[in-house]
Amino acid sequence: MLIIDSKDCENIDKALKKYKKKYEKSRILNQLRDRQSFTKPSIRRRTQILKAVYKQQMALGQFED
16 A cells, blocks of 8 residues: 655645655556466566566677567
């Protein structure tokens, strides 16, 4: 649960902006999407490895189109 401390004189827009930032940082939406379907650990590991290879190739400039 996200709790936002708001002062009495604070504008509602500022409080909403704080809430949105806190919501994005907590990554609640990503967790909900992950829980919707089960992915096998082997597939999860494979995707992590492929992402790491892609990032390394991009950093070295060896990526082929």
